[in-house]
Amino acid sequence: MSLFNSRTADRGLAIALIGLAAFIASQALSLEVPFSYDPVGPKAFPIGLAIILALLSLVLLIRPGENGEWPSAGVALKLLAVLGLLLIYALLFQRLGYLMSSGLVIAGLARLFSASWLKAVATGVLMAIGSYWLFTLGLGITLPGGSWLG
Amino acid sequence: MFDFLIDGFGVAFTPLNLGLAFLGALLGTLFGALPGIGPINGIAILMPLAYTLGLPAESALIMLAGIYTGAEYGGRMSSILLNVPGDAGAVMTTLDGHPLAKKGLAGPALGLSAVSSFVGATIAILGLTLFAPLLARAAVLFGPAEFFALMVFAFSSMSVMMGKDPIKTAIGAVLGVLIATVGVDSGTGVMRFTFDMPELYDGIDFVVMIIGLFAISEILLMLEHANRKDSEAELPPLGRVFVSMKEVMLCKWTMLRSGLMGFIIGVLPGTGASVAGAVSYTTEKRLCDKEGTFGKGDWRGLAAPEAANNASAAGSFVPMLTLGIPGSGTTAVLLGALMLYNITPGPMMFSENPEVAGGLIASLYIGNIVLLALNLPLAGLFARVLTIPRWVLVPGIAILSFVGVYQLHSDLTAIYLMLIIGIFGYLLRKLGFSLAPVILGYVLGGLMEENLRRALAISGGDTGILWQSGISLGLWIAAAALLILPWLFGRLSAVRTSRSA
Numbered sequence: 001m002s003l004f005n006s007r008t009a010d011r012g013l014a015i016a017l018i019g020l021a022a023f024i025a026s027q028a029l030s031l032e033v034p035f036s037y038d039p040v041g042p043k044a045f046p047i048g049l050a051i052i053l054a055l056l057s058l059v060l061l062i063r064p065g066e067n068g069e070w071p072s073a074g075v076a077l078k079l080l081a082v083l084g085l086l087l088i089y090a091l092l093f094q095r096l097g098y099l100m101s102s103g104l105v106i107a108g109l110a111r112l113f114s115a116s117w118l119k120a121v122a123t124g125v126l127m128a129i130g131s132y133w134l135f136t137l138g139l140g141i142t143l144p145g146g147s148w149l150g
Numbered sequence: 151m152f153d154f155l156i157d158g159f160g161v162a163f164t165p166l167n168l169g170l171a172f173l174g175a176l177l178g179t180l181f182g183a184l185p186g187i188g189p190i191n192g193i194a195i196l197m198p199l200a201y202t203l204g205l206p207a208e209s210a211l212i213m214l215a216g217i218y219t220g221a222e223y224g225g226r227m228s229s230i231l232l233n234v235p236g237d238a239g240a241v242m243t244t245l246d247g248h249p250l251a252k253k254g255l256a257g258p259a260l261g262l263s264a265v266s267s268f269v270g271a272t273i274a275i276l277g278l279t280l281f282a283p284l285l286a287r288a289a290v291l292f293g294p295a296e297f298f299a300l301m302v303f304a305f306s307s308m309s310v311m312m313g314k315d316p317i318k319t320a321i322g323a324v325l326g327v328l329i330a331t332v333g334v335d336s337g338t339g340v341m342r343f344t345f346d347m348p349e350l351y352d353g354i355d356f357v358v359m360i361i362g363l364f365a366i367s368e369i370l371l372m373l374e375h376a377n378r379k380d381s382e383a384e385l386p387p388l389g390r391v392f393v394s395m396k397e398v399m400l401c402k403w404t405m406l407r408s409g410l411m412g413f414i415i416g417v418l419p420g421t422g423a424s425v426a427g428a429v430s431y432t433t434e435k436r437l438c439d440k441e442g443t444f445g446k447g448d449w450r451g452l453a454a455p456e457a458a459n460n461a462s463a464a465g466s467f468v469p470m471l472t473l474g475i476p477g478s479g480t481t482a483v484l485l486g487a488l489m490l491y492n493i494t495p496g497p498m499m500f501s502e503n504p505e506v507a508g509g510l511i512a513s514l515y516i517g518n519i520v521l522l523a524l525n526l527p528l529a530g531l532f533a534r535v536l537t538i539p540r541w542v543l544v545p546g547i548a549i550l551s552f553v554g555v556y557q558l559h560s561d562l563t564a565i566y567l568m569l570i571i572g573i574f575g576y577l578l579r580k581l582g583f584s585l586a587p588v589i590l591g592y593v594l595g596g597l598m599e600e601n602l603r604r605a606l607a608i609s610g611g612d613t614g615i616l617w618q619s620g621i622s623l624g625l626w627i628a629a630a631a632l633l634i635l636p637w638l639f640g641r642l643s644a645v646r647t648s649r650s651a
Contacts, residue, residue: 039606065582078373
């Protein structure tokens with residue numbers, strides 16, 4: 001069972017893209033251009049693209065095509081969980097530092113991809129430490145140490 | 151005329167560059183062999199790390215090219231062993247490759263695919279050496295108007311050839327070009343689509359774009375695959391490790407024909423490995439399949455797409471190096487990588503940066519031999535990579551993506567942007583889009599606008615200049631023909647079948 005029907009999805013996409021095209025065109029039209037020797041200027045190209053996008057979307061609206069398989073509600077929930085974890089990773093990356101935040105997120109991701117708790121935690125610890133060495137010593141990348149350390 | 155190649159070998163044979171070619175080939179094969187990660191994802195994940203090494207342009211490109219060809223090699227493993235193509239280019243490899251593995255001939259099948267990949271790539275690299283300088287000389291005649299027409303041609307050939315749905319391919323390309331317009335307009339200094347966010351003034355960073363589009367969306371797709379029942383596949387036994395001379399000789403004409411065909415298809419802009427594999431397979435099937443063994447584990451059915459897709463991978467360097475127009479999504483990524491080094495590939499590259507052009511071509515020769523040497527004896531080891539569980543693989547991709555983007559500016563905004571682009575990429579893939587046109591549009595978009603505006607600045611705003619010269623007029627006609635002819639043929643055959651019914 002999937003969340004949407006493929007035709008509805010394509011029609012929705014087409015309408016959204018037409019909206020996007022209108023938005024782009026209006027944004028481009030409102031650009032204030034200082035005098036320049038360039039006869040085209042910065043407006044024409046985006047406006048032209050917006051027109052092409054709108055035309056193509058109209059075709060899609062009339063003749064919607066094939067989609068991939070949409071996830072079921074349960075899988076969609078898990079997808080949101082993965083995205084949530086990645087967002088948390090971004091939020092904590094500098095605050096907790098690389099080692100802590102990576103360890104937590106690696107363990108969480110491994111668990112979401114159906115590893116047992118033990119395996120998930122072990123992966124988190126080992127991968128966080130191993131990758132920290134690889135990145136800082138091997139590649140010379142500066143990674144955040146974490147503000148909580150002081 | 152081959153001075154550039156001699157110089158190139160001089161560049162490629164330095165210990166550093168030899169080591170990088172080797173490292174790139176090894177990493178590329180490993181990443182290509184990882185379940186679900188095709189060449190383009192592999193390059194996207196590894197590229198930012200290549201930057202942190204602080205390499206000169208030609209060395210970085212040599213390593214990236216090694217990763218590229220290595221990933222094409224590695225991609226065949228999951229096709230043959232698990233019947234799961236790593237990317238679109240490897241779909242045809244499953245047809246005869248997997249039946250061979252089921253017969254207990256997985257080892258020799260991997261060996262034959264390594265040999266045919268080598269033959270195909272060698273043909274194409276020879277072709278590249280011969281044609282690239284010639285084309286570069288012709289391309290010097292190209293002015294901005296001709297380049298603009300050429301890009302229009304590239305986009306229309308891509309819409310027709312790439313992906314199942316031409317409309318979606320075209321929409322994807324337009325979206326890619328639109329993303330490229332974000333940031334300061336170089337002609338006038340006007341901010342476009344930056345919404346007063348200083349992080350967007352320089353446009354959307356190339357690394358952020360490819361990691362988001364390919365790596366992050368791949369993580370999301372992998373979660374879906376993990377929830378299907380057939381996800382945990384068993385590796386079949388490899389059987390004997392080496393392919394016999396008899397089996398190779400059986401395929402020699404198939405390899406030569408497919409390699410040549412793959413090269414020509416690779417040279418055409420917008421048509422990559424997937425088209426090359428499909429065309430060569432169907433051709434060989436028509437020529438050789440007397441006993442109806444194709445699709446049931448025929449050696450030639452495996453050799454044809456493998457020779458062709460590696461040949462097209464090398465062939466797509468021709469338009470990229472000489473015209474600055476990538477022939478495939480993956481070369482588009484490589485082109486973007488070069489632009490980060492302020493090198494714009496194009497006709498002038500052979501004269502202005504001969505060490506880059508020559509060094510790259512020379513390293514393709516070396517990388518190809520390295521790959522054969524790695525892949526014949528170590529196939530069993532690489533096959534082991536396929537059994538890495540997703541719960542190790544996915545966190546690995548996640549931290550590589552985060553660190554790759556973070557090290558650009560030590561900045562979190564880039565990471566949020568990467569996540570947003572990742573969701574965008576995932577939705578596009580779910581909606582039946584292929585991502586290659588998006589990245590091609592993104593890479594070519596800036597050049598396209600620049601050339602259009604330069605052409606019109608020369609003519610003082612008269613649009614006639616766009617189709618005045620013979621070259622550009624020819625390109626416009628070819629572009630229009632590509633768009634109209636398939637539709638026309640479709641109509642004609644529809645009329646015919648309805649009459650006969």
